[in-house]
Structure formats: C-alpha cells, structure tokens
Amino acid sequence: MQRIYLDNNATTPVLPEVFEAMRPYFGEQFGNASSIHHHGQQTRAAVEDARESVAALLGCHASEIIFTSGGTEADNLAVAGLVETGDHVITSSIEHHAVLHAVLHAVLHACKHLEEIGGEVTVLPVDGRGLVDPDDVRRALRPNTKLISVMMANNETGVLQPLEEIGRIADEAGVCFHTDAVQAAAKIPIDVTRIGCHALSISGHKIHAPQGVGALYVGKGTQIQPLFYGGRHERSRRAGTENVPGIVGLGKAAQLAKEGLDRGDDKMMAAMRDRLQQGILAQVEEAGVNGAGAERVPNTTNIHFDHIDGEALVIALDLKGLAVSTGAACSSGAIEPSHVLVAMGLRADQARASIRFSLGKQTTAEDIDLALALVPDTVARLRELSPMYKRTALSS
Numbered sequence: 360m361q362r363i364y365l366d367n368n369a370t371t372p373v374l375p376e377v378f379e380a381m382r383p384y385f386g387e388q389f390g391n392a393s394s395i396h397h398h399g400q401q402t403r404a405a406v407e408d409a410r411e412s413v414a415a416l417l418g419c420h421a422s423e424i425i426f427t428s429g430g431t432e433a434d435n436l437a438v439a440g441l442v443e444t445g446d447h448v449i450t451s452s453i454e455h456h457a458v459l460h461a462v463l464h465a466v467l468h469a470c471k472h473l474e475e476i477g478g479e480v481t482v483l484p485v486d487g488r489g490l491v492d493p494d495d496v497r498r499a500l501r502p503n504t505k506l507i508s509v510m511m512a513n514n515e516t517g518v519l520q521p522l523e524e525i526g527r528i529a530d531e532a533g534v535c536f537h538t539d540a541v542q543a544a545a546k547i548p549i550d551v552t553r554i555g556c557h558a559l560s561i562s563g564h565k566i567h568a569p570q571g572v573g574a575l576y577v578g579k580g581t582q583i584q585p586l587f588y589g590g591r592h593e594r595s596r597r598a599g600t601e602n603v604p605g606i607v608g609l610g611k612a613a614q615l616a617k618e619g620l621d622r623g624d625d626k627m628m629a630a631m632r633d634r635l636q637q638g639i640l641a642q643v644e645e646a647g648v649n650g651a652g653a654e655r656v657p658n659t660t661n662i663h664f665d666h667i668d669g670e671a672l673v674i675a676l677d678l679k680g681l682a683v684s685t686g687a688a689c690s691s692g693a694i695e696p697s698h699v700l701v702a703m704g705l706r707a708d709q710a711r712a713s714i715r716f717s718l719g720k721q722t723t724a725e726d727i728d729l730a731l732a733l734v735p736d737t738v739a740r741l742r743e744l745s746p747m748y749k750r751t752a753l754s755s
C-alpha cells in the first residue's frame with residue numbers, strides 16, 4: 360500500500376541533506392563544543408555556523424539565538440524567563456499548551472489563591488476566523504503587564520495572527536512581546552524586526568530537522584532568566600551541553616528553508632494545499648474550512664466534515680494509507696474537542712468532525728491526487744454508517 364503523509368504540523372521527516380549534515384557529529388566529530396582542544400573547536404564551529412543559519416532565517420543576529428530542546432522549551436523559557444511575581448500576562452485562547460501552561464505556571468506562583476489567576480493573566484478570545492483583535496490586546500494592557508504572548512501561526516488551522524500590529528502596541532506600551540512561531544517558521548518569511556517581537560520560538564522537527572531541538576530568539580537588550588542552572592552555555596541563558604547533531608540539523612534545515620522561501624516554494628505549497636482543499640469541498644457537501652477568510656500558512660488546511668467523528672475518519676484514512684490528524688486531544692479517556700476550534704465558535708460536534716491536512720517539503724502532486732481520491736469516498740462511507748447523518752438527511 361502506498362502511504363501518503365499529510366501530517367507535517369505534527370512532525371516532518373528529516374530531509375536527506377539534513378541527515379547528511381548531521382552524520383559526522385554522531386561519529387568522528389564528537390567533541391564537546393565547550394572543550395578548547397581540536398575536537399571541541401570543530402563542534403563549536405559547527406554550532407556557531409548553525410546559529411548563523413537560524414539567525415538568517417529569522418532576520419536577527421546570531422548572538423540573539425538560544426538553542427533549546429525544542430519548541431516547548433523555547434516557549435517555556437520565553438514565558439518563565441520574562442515573567443516575574445506580580446507581572447500581568449496577555450495571551451490568547453488558541454495558544455499551544457506549551458505557552459498556555461507555561462503562562463499559568465508562571466502566574467500560579469504569583470497567586471496565593473486560584474481565584475487570583477484572573478488578575479494576573481488575560482486570555483484573549485479569537486473571532487470566527489481564529490484571529491485575535493489587536494484592539495483587545497490594547498484594552499487588556501495594565502500598568503503591570505510584562506508580557507504579551509500571541510502565536511504566529513496556529514498549529515491546527517494555520518491561521519496567521521496580526522503580529523505587526525500587536526508588536527506596535529507592545530512597543531508603545533513598553534511591554535515584552537513573545538511569539539510562538541513553531542508552525543510559521545520555514546513556511547513564510549519571518550523578520551523579527553518587522554514583527555517587533557522580543558522573543559520568538561521555533562522547533563526543529565516542524566522544519567525537517569530532527570525532533571528534540573529548537574531555538575528561542577531573544578532580542579539584544581532583553582533580559583531573560585534561565586530555566587536551567589548549570590554551566591555557562593548559550594551565554595548563560597540555557598545551561599547544558601549542546602545537542603550538537605541536532606543543532607547542526609536545525610541549522611541545515613534553516614538554510615534549506617531560507618533557500619526555498621527565496622525561490623518561492625511557499626507559493627507552490629499554497630497551490631497544492633488549495634487544490635486539495637478545493638477538490639475536497641467540491642466533492643463533499645456539509646464541509647467547510649476552519650479559518651477560511653483569514654491569512655494562513657501555505658501548508659495547512661483544517662476542514663470540518665459535519666455529521667462524522669473526526670477520529671473515525673483519521674483511522675479509516677490511515678487504513679487506506681493516508682496519515683492526517685484531528686485537533687482533538689485525548690485526555691482521561693475522553694476525546695475533548697479542540698480548544699482552538701471551540702474558541703473559534705465551532706460547535707463541539709463540528710470541532711470533533713474536523714481534520715487537519717498539513718503538507719511538507721516532500722509532498723508531491725501525486726500525494727494530493729491520491730488524497731483527493733480517498734477523502735470524499737471515505738467521508739461518504741462514514742456518513743452512510745452515521746445515525747446522526749441519516750437523521751439530518753431524512754429530515755431535509
């Protein structure tokens with residue numbers, strides 16, 4: 360059976376060039392990047408080259424890049440490293456849990472009683488397209504607001520937030536601005552100066568580098584407290600011996616991503632995504648795009664197929680060789696509807712009936728053809744089995 364992978368927002372395959380760039384650092388180039396001898400100098404040079412490549416992708420200086428173990432650590436470092444007891448934080452209801460939980464943890468420390476949390480954090484709503492209103496950010500500002508953390512692209516819908524406007528508001532108010540760009544990096548051009556952010560997170564495994572490596576941009580002049588204590592690695596901002604092969608992989612992936620964006624690969628990706636989306640909507644009734652009407656990253660489409668269970672669709676498609684995903688998280692045995700889709704105003708049953716398709720650099724036109732051949736049929740078959748759909752069809 361031919362397998363098609365359209366779940367690149369979950370993780371991407373490591374590109375062959377990235378793997379080749381990493382290979383020596385599992386073998387002959389094994390030095391600790393902090394050692395002053397030949398072996399250490401070689402790996403130090405590789406780490407610094409990778410830092411330059413990541414900085415070039417984000418439009419910043421290499422000294423502003425801190426390597427981490429991934430997007431989760433980068434988000435946690437930004438939030439915990441910038442927020443102190445008594446600070447107020449503004450964030451959004453559609454953030455990844457890495458940000459939401461880090462914010463709650465940071466403010467929990469400051470609250471003696473649970474009821475006080477509302478006084479320390481403002482969680483902004485989004486509209487039906489999944490967008491934060493910059494005016495809401497402005498209205499939420501308080502004298503003790505320390506941090507605004509709003510993601511660049513949502514992992515479930517791909518919707519892009521109006522970050523430049525939020526950056527201007529943060530700047531006027533003298534407040535730190537962090538953005539989780541894990542799902543935006545390598546998919547759209549990023550320039551930290553244009554955004555006006557003080558901190559920005561990325562993750563290796565979303566850009567065809569390996570899992571377990573990431574980076575946080577922290578602008579020059581922004582003081583950040585470390586999460587870990589130990590050696591003086593990463594200019595005393597992230598203790599711990601560097602993951603040299605991972606960092607080299609991240610650097611290579613960043614370099615390839617920048618070359619791809621300069622070539623306009625993002626436009627080709629958007630064309631493939633649009634063909635998939637339009638092809639599905641043309642063949643499946645009672646379906647719609649979540650986040651339609653908003654600007655989105657070029658690789659993602661999230662579609663609700665009413666009257667079916669998204670989890671059942673994922674399993675049925677997987678049996679036919681197509682890997683996609685739901686936004687639903689399974690907690691304590693119950694399938695919770697996605698907090699992102701619910702925040703956008705979808706009914707719980709529509710949120711549960713939603714599927715995310717996310718393309719990667721390896722996705723081909725043939726993959727899209729095969730997906731288009733599989734999805735409508737599979738939805739139709741599941742609807743035939745659905746008492747919910749039969750009731751609606753009979754009553755109309």
Ligand code: PLP
Pocket residue numbers: 368369428429430431432434455457510512513514539541542562563564571572573
């Ligand atoms: N932020 C977003 C938006 C994500 O999609 C993810 C991963 O899914 C993360 C953060 C966490 O990144 P990592 O898996 O590298 O810890």
